[in-house]
Amino acid sequence: MVMRSLREFDYAEPTSLEEAFSILGRNEGARILAGGTDLILGMREKKIAPQLVVNIKKVPGLDRMRIDENDGLRIGALVTITAIEISEFVRTAFPILADATHSLGSFQIRNRATIGGNLCNASPAADTAPPLIALGAVAKIAGPKGERLVKLEDFFIGPGKTVVSKDEILVEIDVPNQPRESYGAYLKHGPRNAMDIATVNAAAMLNLRGQTCVDAKIVLGSVAPVPLRARKAEAEIRGKAIDDPALRRVAEGACEECAPISDLRGSADYRKAMVKVLVRRLLRNALHSKLVRPGV
Amino acid sequence: MKRMVKFLVNGQQTAVYVDTARTLLDVLREDLLLTGTKRGCDSGECGACTVLLNGQAVHSCLVLGYELDGQDVLTIEGLSKDPKELHPLQKAFIEKGAIQCGFCTPGLIMTAKALLDRNPNPTEEELRYGISGNLCRCTGYSKIMDAILTAGEEIRRNKQ
Numbered sequence: 001m002v003m004r005s006l007r008e009f010d011y012a013e014p015t016s017l018e019e020a021f022s023i024l025g026r027n028e029g030a031r032i033l034a035g036g037t038d039l040i041l042g043m044r045e046k047k048i049a050p051q052l053v054v055n056i057k058k059v060p061g062l063d064r065m066r067i068d069e070n071d072g073l074r075i076g077a078l079v080t081i082t083a084i085e086i087s088e089f090v091r092t093a094f095p096i097l098a099d100a101t102h103s104l105g106s107f108q109i110r111n112r113a114t115i116g117g118n119l120c121n122a123s124p125a126a127d128t129a130p131p132l133i134a135l136g137a138v139a140k141i142a143g144p145k146g147e148r149l150v151k152l153e154d155f156f157i158g159p160g161k162t163v164v165s166k167d168e169i170l171v172e173i174d175v176p177n178q179p180r181e182s183y184g185a186y187l188k189h190g191p192r193n194a195m196d197i198a199t200v201n202a203a204a205m206l207n208l209r210g211q212t213c214v215d216a217k218i219v220l221g222s223v224a225p226v227p228l229r230a231r232k233a234e235a236e237i238r239g240k241a242i243d244d245p246a247l248r249r250v251a252e253g254a255c256e257e258c259a260p261i262s263d264l265r266g267s268a269d270y271r272k273a274m275v276k277v278l279v280r281r282l283l284r285n286a287l288h289s290k291l292v293r294p295g296v
Numbered sequence: 297m298k299r300m301v302k303f304l305v306n307g308q309q310t311a312v313y314v315d316t317a318r319t320l321l322d323v324l325r326e327d328l329l330l331t332g333t334k335r336g337c338d339s340g341e342c343g344a345c346t347v348l349l350n351g352q353a354v355h356s357c358l359v360l361g362y363e364l365d366g367q368d369v370l371t372i373e374g375l376s377k378d379p380k381e382l383h384p385l386q387k388a389f390i391e392k393g394a395i396q397c398g399f400c401t402p403g404l405i406m407t408a409k410a411l412l413d414r415n416p417n418p419t420e421e422e423l424r425y426g427i428s429g430n431l432c433r434c435t436g437y438s439k440i441m442d443a444i445l446t447a448g449e450e451i452r453r454n455k456q
Binding site for chain 2: 005006007008009010011033036037040041044045053055057082086105106107108109111112192
């Protein structure tokens with residue numbers, strides 16, 4: 001067994017956001033510690049070697065999840081994956097987010113990992129990104145100049161990169177209530193059902209009026225440098241009935257749009273083939289999964 | 297830089313000097329000599345180092361020692377409150393032959409404890425999913441499942 005001990009680093013534990021911004025702004029090589037399940041692992045594997053680790057768990061209020069019946073759900077960045085997974089409100093109002101959090105890592109990882117960490121780590125395979133983007137979630141980013149809101153679909157820049165600048169912190173994710181007649185599904189494809197990083201993952205939210213799809217959001221993970229909104233695919237069904245030919249077209253569209261890489265979890269060709277299969281399955285599942293508790 | 301952290305281990309107040317590179321697993325095994333918690337992969341994959349932190353199952357290899365101040369840690373050594381009596385999970389693992397080499401056992405038992413605390417009457421499927429982050433290289437999963445389900449029954453009986 002190879003012992004991979006951690007290298008020494010400096011440590012800060014700010015107790016307010018202002019203190020955290022100032023520490024982050026002054027230290028070029030600083031990294032934020034939330035749940036630690038990605039950060040500590042990355043440090044052990046020497047993929048990252050931060051000079052300074054800034055534990056933000058002493059900043060009050062970031063670990064709260066607030067339900068606003070009219071507005072939706074506000075998830076503090078330090079809310080654990082478990083807290084979202086077992087929330088009765090999430091299960092009924094945003095089942096695709098409940099499914100995605102349930103599929104993330106292991107029991108132990110979910111107890112420690114946070115929603116903010118999963119997003120800021122910016123893995124193209126992040127489990128929570130596709131459902132949150134499909135639900136139209138917004139990231140609230142705070143910094144020395146105040147707060148700004150960024151649509152989650154514009155949050156990711158590349159693998160490991162987000163729009164959060166070095167002296168800013170992702171503080172909250174706001175998930176809006178969905179319209180009536182909303183349907184959704186999440187799928188994760190990989191060699192194991194549990195405890196694995198997705199080879200391809202995908203989320204869809206549909207809004208139907210009768211047989212007609214009035215709005216569609218389809219988001220794919222692990223098939224591009226960032227979680228990908230499959231707009232071509234969406235255009236194939238928006239304003240139309242979702243029948244078998246439409247499902248074929250939407251799957252083709254998604255397959256054309258994605259730009260996967262080959263790695264140990266699958267070749268680019270395999271991933272493309274899986275996108276075609278999964279998108280069709282995703283939409284079929286979605287059509288059978290009406291949201292039981294949409295907002296107004 | 298060394299710093300003193302004070303926290304509860306198995307109900308006992310403990311103070312340890314740690315530096316930033318030490319994990320909870322290092323502290324338990326090397327400073328407190330609580331070697332029941334095993335070091336497997338040291339990267340959050342195998343579950344052998346699972347302990348309860350404030351009642352939640354976590355990988356002790358992914359928790360920094362620096363973060364421990366004021367926390368409550370339960371390890372396999374403290375699972376049974378009575379030193380002369382095994383916990384129902386420990387008994388069931390022995391009775392059902394759910395231990396072969398034994399390396400995964402402390403982590404599995406602590407995971408099972410947290411799972412049963414959250415859901416005292418899990419289905420087999422829920423349990424299988426719950427322990428999917430604990431690897432057993434002897435592949436004794438059937439007996440492990442059997443042991444956890446049996447212990448669950450006993451714990452429910454004891455509570456009645």
